[in-house]
Amino acid sequence: MKTVTLEVITPQDAMNDLLQVWKTGEKEETTKISFASPEILWKVLTAKRWELLKALCGAGPISIREAARRVNRDVKGVHTDLTALMLAGIVNRTETGGVEFPFEAVKVEFFLKVA
Numbered sequence: 001m002k003t004v005t006l007e008v009i010t011p012q013d014a015m016n017d018l019l020q021v022w023k024t025g026e027k028e029e030t031t032k033i034s035f036a037s038p039e040i041l042w043k044v045l046t047a048k049r050w051e052l053l054k055a056l057c058g059a060g061p062i063s064i065r066e067a068a069r070r071v072n073r074d075v076k077g078v079h080t081d082l083t084a085l086m087l088a089g090i091v092n093r094t095e096t097g098g099v100e101f102p103f104e105a106v107k108v109e110f111f112l113k114v115a
């Protein structure tokens with residue numbers, strides 16, 4: 001199953017992970033998209049955008065209009081949300097102008113630590 005992990009990780013830890021992969025040459029098993037804080041993650045991954053991801057998960061390439069129909073929302077609002085998800089690297093634009101969530105599952109990972 002092709003999974004994406006949305007994680008909260010400091011920029012330094014992300015750089016350390018990148019250096020480790022570069023040194024060892026071992027590819028990560030899952031795709032990871034990192035955010036610097038939980039606040040940024042939740043700003044990008046709002047409730048309506050999460051609903052969109054659920055509708056796109058495993059659907060293959062579809063039009064923005066079809067995405068809007070699946071979540072019962074207006075096209076303009078869905079287009080705005082999809083643009084934000086594309087900018088974050090979570091959703092891809094297809095050659096035909098549609099959108100695609102190229103994963104079958106999403107894992108969200110972060111820790112809540114004592115301040």
